[in-house]
Amino acid sequence: MAHKLALIGGEEFADAFQDVHASLVADLGGEPRVAFLPTPAANDGMETVEHWCSLAREKLSALGAMVDTPRVVDRESANDSHYAQQIAEANWVYLGGGYAHVALPILQDTKVMEAILATRERGALISGASAGAMMMGTQAIVITPDHLQEIGRYWESDTPPDWDPPLPPLIDGLDWLTGKIVAPHFDRPWFSRRWFDRELLKNVPTLIGIDEYTALVALDTDGTWEVRGRGFVTLHRTRQ
Numbered sequence: 093m094a095h096k097l098a099l100i101g102g103e104e105f106a107d108a109f110q111d112v113h114a115s116l117v118a119d120l121g122g123e124p125r126v127a128f129l130p131t132p133a134a135n136d137g138m139e140t141v142e143h144w145c146s147l148a149r150e151k152l153s154a155l156g157a158m159v160d161t162p163r164v165v166d167r168e169s170a171n172d173s174h175y176a177q178q179i180a181e182a183n184w185v186y187l188g189g190g191y192a193h194v195a196l197p198i199l200q201d202t203k204v205m206e207a208i209l210a211t212r213e214r215g216a217l218i219s220g221a222s223a224g225a226m227m228m229g230t231q232a233i234v235i236t237p238d239h240l241q242e243i244g245r246y247w248e249s250d251t252p253p254d255w256d257p258p259l260p261p262l263i264d265g266l267d268w269l270t271g272k273i274v275a276p277h278f279d280r281p282w283f284s285r286r287w288f289d290r291e292l293l294k295n296v297p298t299l300i301g302i303d304e305y306t307a308l309v310a311l312d313t314d315g316t317w318e319v320r321g322r323g324f325v326t327l328h329r330t331r332q
Contacts, residue, residue: 095212097268098219098309099228101276101302101323102189105147110155112307112320117155119311120183120217126152126159127182131198132190132223134165141165144188157184162204170202179207184217187224192232193263195223217311218268222276229274231262231296247280262296272298279303279323294330301326 098116103109117124128148130141145161152159160182162175169175179185185208187195199205212218218228226232235243242257262273278301302308303323310317319325 095268096215096217096311097228098217098307099225099274099276099300099302100219100221101225101278101306101321101325102222102304104189104221105144105151106305109305109321110151112305113152114155115320116184116217116219116307116309117152117157124157124184124217125182126157126184126186127179128152128159128161128186128188129164129179129195129204129224130161130188130190131164131170132188132192132195132227134190134198135194136190138165148186148188152186164198164204167198167202170198170204173203176203176207179204179211182211182216184219185211187218187220187227189222189224191235192223192226192265193234196227196232196263196265212268219307220274225274225276225302227265228268229265229272229296229300230267230270231273232265233273233275234261234263236260269300271296272300275299275301277304278326297330299326299328301328 128145130144133140133144141163145163149159149161160178162172162178164170164175199208208218220226220228236258239258239260246255273296300308302325306319306321306323306325308317308325309320
């Protein structure tokens, strides 16, 4: 079967994105039960984790969803039976932002991951914002401290013509989007197009660039995708 996925490019809990969330709630119908996972933010500390959980509950509850926020932040909590049950009972699993390379080792081969996979197979919506979206590809970009420092220099401003940021390493993702890398925040000026013709796409032929305030959504069983929100989705394929 075709799986229900929503890849979100960032700023997912900003007011300007609520219309997209509302459209997903409407598509699911009734009062969908959401399990929001803050796992990609696990290394940022519990204050940050609580911040994201609070925002998820506030924003999604306002749209009529019932929201659980299992604090899956390490291997022990990823094997918590209660958290796994919350995910198993959800019809929308929401992977939050942070770092894909933090979340993937926490979740691999755990009760929570088993519950996510089972929930996905029975037709629940799986959405990922920023790092959560990155996790779904064949490989995921690792944001190293050096790379993060470079990004911070140009988060709001244009990059100089000679800017040549370090090439980020890659790790294996969930491979739900085979042969693809997901790049959120794609409209930010620091996202170097130089990466496309370098080693980043050597073994993964397609990059999906998703702007902030934007989602790439597949809900129909025929596997078609649509873009929702105010930005664009860019597909970049490796030259053959």
